[in-house]
Amino acid sequence: MDADTVTLRVGRMLAGAGVQANVTENGYRIFYGSTAVAVNIVDQKERVLVHLVAPLVLGVPNTPELAYWVAVEGQQMYFGAASLRPQEGGLADVFLEHTLLGDYLDEDELHTAIGAVLSTANDWDDELQQRFGGMRVEDL
Secondary structure, three states: OOHHHHHHHHHHHHHHOOOOOEEOOOEEEEEEOOEEEEEEEEEOOOOEEEEEEEEEEEEEEOOHHHHHHHHOHHHOOOOOEEEEEEOHHHEEEEEEEEEEEHHHOOHHHHHHHHHHHHHHHHHHHHHHHHHHOOEOHHHO
């Protein structure tokens, strides 16, 4: 299956469930509470991935305590794991990410993963902002 086919299938699955999703260059974006999830379609030639990425905190001071949280506490979920992307000026962005195989994706799997990532991100973004600083999606 190619990336265009997976993109169309994912769009139909989202629309069929009544999910309001904005079309992006790489797929779709869904807003929920104080966060959002990007549903990115990634073509790896031998397979197509559906990569879910939810920002937790952006522009947060990149401290050893934050890195420890990402490496330990941020790895404790079944759907998704935290990632840290260093930025200039001693700052970082923290995301919750989860990847699915697009070639064999079904509606229940997609909706369960999106729901789990959004729910977790909506909880964690508040906790991380209070603990470490930075901005949530709704603060932008």
